[in-house]
Amino acid sequence: MIKKNRSWWKDDTIPNLIGRKQIDWSIFEYGTHIPMDFHEDFDTANQNIEIPLGQSKKALLTIEGSQFECNLSRINQKKQLREALQIRYDSNTELKDYMIAKFRSTYNYLFHKRSQAASTKNPITVPEQFAEYVEFYATDQPFVYELKLITNDVPIPENQPAIWWVCQGTSFSVQKQESVLWAPLKDSSGKTPHHWETMKDVRVNDIVLHYSNGALRAVSQVQEAAVEQPKPQSLSDQQWDEQGRLVVTEYHELNPPIQLTAISQDLLQLHITKGPINRKGGVNQGYLFPFTLQGLSVIQNKSKDTPWPEFTLLSEVEDVEQEVELVTLTDEETSAHIQSVKSYIQQQGFTYPDLMIENFYLSLKTKPFVILAGISGTGKTKLVQKFAEALGATEANGRFTLIPVRPDWSDPSDLIGYKDLSGTFRRGKLTYALEEASAQENQQKPYFVCLDEMNLARVEHYFSDLLSILETQRWQEERIVTDTVVGEEQVGRNIGIPENVFFIGTVNMDETTHPFSKKVLDRANTIEFNYIELDNFIGLEEAAVTPEVEIESLYPTARFLTSNYLQLKDAYAEYKDLIHDTVNQLVKINTILESIHAHVGFRVRDSICFYLIYNERYSLMTVEEAMDFQILQKILPRIQGNHSGVKKVIIELLVFSLNGFTSNSKAYVEGERDIEQEWKKLRKENNVKYPQTAQKLIYMLRRLDHDGFTSFWVS
Template sequence: MEKSKKDSWVDTATGNENFLGRKTVDKSTFKYGTTIPLRYHKVFLNNLSDKLSFGKSIKVKLFINKKEFSAMALWPSSKGRNGMTVQLRYSNKALLEILKEKLEVSYDYIVQYEKENDKKPTTIPAEYQEYIDFYKGDKIDTFVLELIPKSNSISEDEEIDDEEIIEDELDNEFDTITNINNEITYIHKYITSKGFYYTKDLITNFYLSLKTKPFVILSGISGTGKSKIVELFAQAVGANCDNQRSQLVQVRPDWSDATDLLGYRNIENKFVPGIIIIDAAYEAMKNIDKPYFLCLDEMNLARVEYYFSDILSTMETRNIKDDEIITQRLLSRAQFGKDERAYDKYGDIYIPQNLYIVVTANMDETTFPFSKKV
């Protein structure tokens, strides 16, 4: 293979018949994917189940340490392109975070360069270069990515990945239920087995409310089990405090804006993420196939409109994109200031369809009433 022009791919051989090519990590690696050079088209296209044509994409699977991620191979339809352009594109949050974590030397250089020069680098100096090796998977339309960081010590990471795989296999028998009526029956029986009693009609209403719009207010007098039903319901579907997929947050009476929930810039102009950003939406986006619950307890101890209006407005932007219900981004570019690393990590955070926000509200003389908006 001969290079017709300079690119980020390294011509090398590994002796593995499934080896496709080695790419030097660059700015696109941590955002969108990679463009496949012409000299590698044949080996990549032979691993696809269909023929690429102008403007067409084919769904593929990427594997890193046995973990599977969705991606696509495509021939972009952008105007002005000459000849065939093959790209491997991905947007999975968990995949991007793995790349940033494992290839942090290159990633940190890109972030620092952009901070100092107000643009991303076109090339990465040799002392910061890291690589990704691409292999054919066991099946057609699958590719295996081997990350090559500056430090090749990955035995500890492999142990963590093995634990995650085992946890996924043993997660919860709820995962095998596909019928809605059976799901509700299972949840009700689970809660009853824990020694608590809620009517099946109540569980059904709660379930349907969450599925209709993942924001539910449970109101009533103190001590009637509002917070407990959220905890038990979450446990029934495999979300709990131990796996950090269920979280109870006590609303403070002094909340007067959204900084505690969304984040803020500190005195050093660094972005400090809030509860919803770091503990809820961010993690839920990384594991879109698993439910996450955030319970704001005693929501109306503070004026709801003061600290929650931005989130309510964002919820109203829910739309379907690529078979997933998503919202607009929770934060604007200006809210990050010059903290490029925080923007790169949290700038695209939205409320995913697998994040369920439940709030409890006591209706007594110690709380504030709800407005029409809420």
């Protein structure tokens, strides 16, 4: 038996054949989607070992004696009420380069067509007679497949037909009857509008979509290219110039017609240059407009009840959202990737305190904005760079953007962009990064934006708008979206902050920098770099590198860092006990902070709970260690001042950090007992509940006693 579904084919008489896949752009970009009809073939090849829904399993592809790693992922496509199976090798550049080299003919053709297209949202395929294929064969091992490549060394001709859209109005029926298009050479003022001039570019076999009275009513294939010819007699009642251009084309009526309202919004997303659709979703005034193969494919996808003639079927009519489905990592896979990141950073010769990388990861996972604070030269920027590199993001590939902050920044224009005197919008570095990260083919890749020396200018002046936009995060079709950062009138489309973009600010606190407001502190984890071990040489010696924990060749997708929760209710049912325990601790802390109006609200509560939840999921540290980081990073930066009330709060928090209680703090506040001596005693016994918090509070208390003023930012 032979079966076929989209670009897949199988003949059951061929031993061990799982299926043959026609080469398309996905093979060079990420892998391939496997149609439902072929799921059972892969299940059989995998000896019926099931992959749980929403998870993936490592697989091996054997090609001409070489082996390449990939993931076989089973995805829950809730929007389509179905599951999907995919072979993914997004970051395996060795395999992608191999495929490009082997299928050079298809790659060159598709690359050329994609570069010419107004949008690559819909698939572009090569003509069938020039198609190349990869065949998947089962082996005696599950999740190990033998691949056979069927290549074509003949260059593929690029003379695909052009696509046009003609607005005919009341002249539709007459021109259809005569199988022609006709447009004047000049208007009443002697000029030739571009929508008439396009007639001279029409060629034989081009495809024309015919629009009239609110709907597409026919499609035609051009039989004779445009020639100059007087207005046909049948159009004599039309108030046009007598001289014009005529095209002979064979009409095929679309039944039922395709209403403009059903397709206009999708076509708007293609941004077709000088196309027929205006910003309001209507049609532009004019006659013949250039259109695209992608636009035709969108219309065909939206009109599956309308029979289309064979000459229009130039691309697969397929749900293209499959191509950008993000693979969800299991908690075990996430933990393994974190260890790989740590190993990579150490192998690069950089060392950080225990749990620093885990803390940085959890902070980014909780909220895509983290502040790294400390004295100059402690490796803050290097941590960001190396962490990004470990996930495949570098300056070279455009996924790591370093933006040095200037002291004269007073608004977002230096980040986002501005209009010059001519009215042209000049993009800022951040806008370039957001545009690239939001492109369909990049949605599965993490992007990092590092604002270096972030507080040289007042953060509230140039970054406040972006912080407010981050607060608009919401779920939309299983992805996190925000309000618009830069609009259609500036860059041609609305761009928010994609879920795969992560902001990190590095700061040095001295007399040349500005402090942070609570608005900034509430929205970030502040990680401090002030405890330096100059004699730590781990990572500098070759012997310190352990090959068995080398970083994996496959980078995780952006979902490695993307938040799973936006509101506490998203996690409450599953982590109710942990949430209650955490909030009980925060209630005690808030009771202390209220006296100096430094208590926290729901935003900080949720953020700390999410941090603790992720930590439990990935088993990175103890609950006490995680809570210690959160008090240090989310609570203490709010405390500053020069009066007795601040000292009372610091001492009460110190007592709480030593043992988790506040009931015996009065004696320490009133000076009857020495809190620093108690801290030294418990620290020596290794019996401090929150040791990092306690140590920072001791420094803050010493500074208050010595200088009469203290804050988190000085030590």
